[in-house]
Amino acid sequence: MPHIVRLPVEHEQILATLQVxxxxxxxxxxxxxxxxxxxxxxxxxxxxxxxxxxxxxxGADPLSPSFPMxxxxxxxxxxxxxxxxxxxxxxxPCEIRAFVELVKLKQGRMDKVFIxxxxxxxxxxxxxxxxxxxxxxxxATTRFCNHVLFGGRDALDGFDLASACRCCEHFVPHGADxxxxxxxxxxxxxxxxRCESDQGSAMAxxxxxxxxxxxxxxxxxxxxxxxxxxxxxDRMYANTATVVDSIEKLxxxxxxxxxCFNCRVACPVCYCRECVFMTDVFDHDPDRYLxxxxxxxxxxxxxDTVFYHLTRMAHMSTACVGCGQCTNACPNDIPVVELxxxxxxxxxxxxxxxxxxxxxxxxxxxxxxxxEYTEVVxx
Amino acid sequence: xxxxxxxxxxxxxxxxxxTAADLAGTSRLAYPPNVRLIRVMCTGMVDPQYVIKALLExxxxxxxxxxxxxxxxxxxxxxxxxxxxxxxxTILPQxxxxxxxxxxxxxxxxxxxxxxxxMRKLVERLTVLGPGETKLKMVI
Ligand code: SF4
Ligand code: SF4
Ligand code: FES
Numbered sequence: 001m002p003h004i005v006r007l008p009v010e011h012e013q014i015l016a017t018l019q020v021x022x023x024x025x026x027x028x029x030x031x032x033x034x035x036x037x038x039x040x041x042x043x044x045x046x047x048x049x050x051x052x053x054x055x056x057x058x059g060a061d062p063l064s065p066s067f068p069m070x071x072x073x074x075x076x077x078x079x080x081x082x083x084x085x086x087x088x089x090x091x092x093p094c095e096i097r098a099f100v101e102l103v104k105l106k107q108g109r110m111d112k113v114f115i116x117x118x119x120x121x122x123x124x125x126x127x128x129x130x131x132x133x134x135x136x137x138x139x140a141t142t143r144f145c146n147h148v149l150f151g152g153r154d155a156l157d158g159f160d161l162a163s164a165c166r167c168c169e170h171f172v173p174h175g176a177d178x179x180x181x182x183x184x185x186x187x188x189x190x191x192x193x194r195c196e197s198d199q200g201s202a203m204a205x206x207x208x209x210x211x212x213x214x215x216x217x218x219x220x221x222x223x224x225x226x227x228x229x230x231x232x233x234d235r236m237y238a239n240t241a242t243v244v245d246s247i248e249k250l251x252x253x254x255x256x257x258x259x260c261f262n263c264r265v266a267c268p269v270c271y272c273r274e275c276v277f278m279t280d281v282f283d284h285d286p287d288r289y290l291x292x293x294x295x296x297x298x299x300x301x302x303x304d305t306v307f308y309h310l311t312r313m314a315h316m317s318t319a320c321v322g323c324g325q326c327t328n329a330c331p332n333d334i335p336v337v338e339l340x341x342x343x344x345x346x347x348x349x350x351x352x353x354x355x356x357x358x359x360x361x362x363x364x365x366x367x368x369x370x371x372e373y374t375e376v377v378x379x
Numbered sequence: 380x381x382x383x384x385x386x387x388x389x390x391x392x393x394x395x396x397x398t399a400a401d402l403a404g405t406s407r408l409a410y411p412p413n414v415r416l417i418r419v420m421c422t423g424m425v426d427p428q429y430v431i432k433a434l435l436e437x438x439x440x441x442x443x444x445x446x447x448x449x450x451x452x453x454x455x456x457x458x459x460x461x462x463x464x465x466x467x468x469t470i471l472p473q474x475x476x477x478x479x480x481x482x483x484x485x486x487x488x489x490x491x492x493x494x495x496x497x498m499r500k501l502v503e504r505l506t507v508l509g510p511g512e513t514k515l516k517m518v519i
Contacts, residue, residue: 241473245475246474246475247516249475251519255519300517300519305519306518307431310474311427311428314431314470317466343470343473346470346473347470351465351466365459365462365463368455368458369458370448370449372461373461376461376468377484378484379497379501
């Protein structure tokens with residue numbers, strides 16, 4: 001432990017191999033149902049779905065570039081309260097990291113869930129994906145998968161990865177029980193799966209999977225991609241930092257915001273049932289609006305846009321995993337993920353706290369020490 | 380800007396700094412009138428949101444002040460406050476809000492002199508720094 005097992009792939013059918021693997025898990029192990037991305041029957045759209053019938057796994061598609069939401073919130077729903085079910089969940093690395101944060105915040109439990117993580121191939125934005133799927137139909141996933149693994153790093157026919165994915169260095173999952181490796185080796189012939197926990201190894205045994213060894217080129221392939229992503233990330237940090245470095249610039253960055261709060265609804269780590277910005281505290285009386293308008297000459301409505309974003313940063317920047325769902329959800333195409341990831345990066349450096357890494361870490365604002373941060377005290 | 384008078388919002392804990400402010404008053408210690416005191420039960424209840432709101436509404440500086448470490452009447456509220464100030468001092472300067480505009484101090488109940496002196500120093504510092512950008516520019 002950890003050991004590596006293999007799934008032989010026939011006729012280069014990578015996706016079909018994984019579908020069969022998932023249905024075998026439902027048939028041959030203690031798992032009652034599996035949360036996985038599945039093609040809905042009524043439209044070319046992939047949605048996280050809880051599958052109990054192994055026969056339904058023919059629609060499973062963990063490789064598609066569709067990423068309509070961060071499923072960490074769904075896993076939280078499946079585990080927060082107790083029930084009879086034992087679930088397996090198929091997650092992207094950023095979904096695992098977000099779930100780890102939610103578990104720390106007591107919004108979910110690890111003990112009831114078996115996590116299957118995949119090397120992440122990245123995703124398109126929602127709008128790009130629906131266009132891509134519309135153009136490619138049934139072949140969408142295969143084309144994408146072949147392009148990422150065997151093609152190149154350029155955009156595929158004008159479709160590029162979402163901005164969050166282009167600068168994501170966490171494409172290898174951590175914290176999964178089983179880790180499906182896609183980078184390195186030749187997934188057209190065999191898919192290697194790394195067992196990263198005791199229950200992962202037990203599952204591999206139960207399924208009688210054959211032992212294998214890591215492909216020799218994996219470390220190199222992963223490292224190359226890591227370097228590309230880190231370079232993109234650092235460029236993004238530098239660019240974003242200069243376009244928000246004053247209040248005037250920040251307000252320009254957010255000028256299209258209409259306070260719809262979609263970014264917080266989509267955010268997996270913004271877990272409050274009732275966000276203060278949606279309460280009566282911000283349901284101001286007409287006279288307050290008039291007072292502000294009179295004092296300042298004019299006031300944009302709805303008010304409190306920058307206030308909302310700065311407060312959200314104070315709440316989520318310790319936990320942001322950079323999944324990009326905020327940008328995906330913004331109706332006005334504000335590149336919020338760049339801003340939030342930059343701020344989150346700095347917060348997480350300040351508290352020496354990598355979000356989503358270890359379920360045993362305590363969130364920075366949930367603890368304190370007697371002698372620390374003395375530099376912030378005093379004039 | 381000539382004759383610039385900074386506005387300071389100070390969140391002071393009921394048990395220590397507020398009492399010190401009271402003592403400064405009854406001892407007739409002079410300190411600048413630029414400071415708006417907001418009495419809170421403990422620095423541990425100062426939500427980062429309050430600080431952000433004050434700064435966005437045009438405060439030139441914000442002070443959070445409470446009991447010395449070990450003296451908090453709610454045992455550890457001031458340690459929690461310190462982490463929140465650390466957080467805000469990490470976030471806000473990225474948007475050009477100088478870290479010097481946000482201060483955290485411990486001022487004990489019997490320390491009226493220290494209170495008056497802190498207020499003088501803070502106002503002096505903010506006068507040199509000039510008005511905050513939120514006072515000059517439209518904030519949405
Ligand atoms: S702020 Fe955006 S990138 Fe960060 S976790 Fe939330 S949705 Fe994902
Ligand atoms: S989703 Fe976009 S428009 Fe809506 S609150 Fe967030 S930034 Fe503003
Ligand atoms: S009671 Fe004074 S800081 Fe907590």
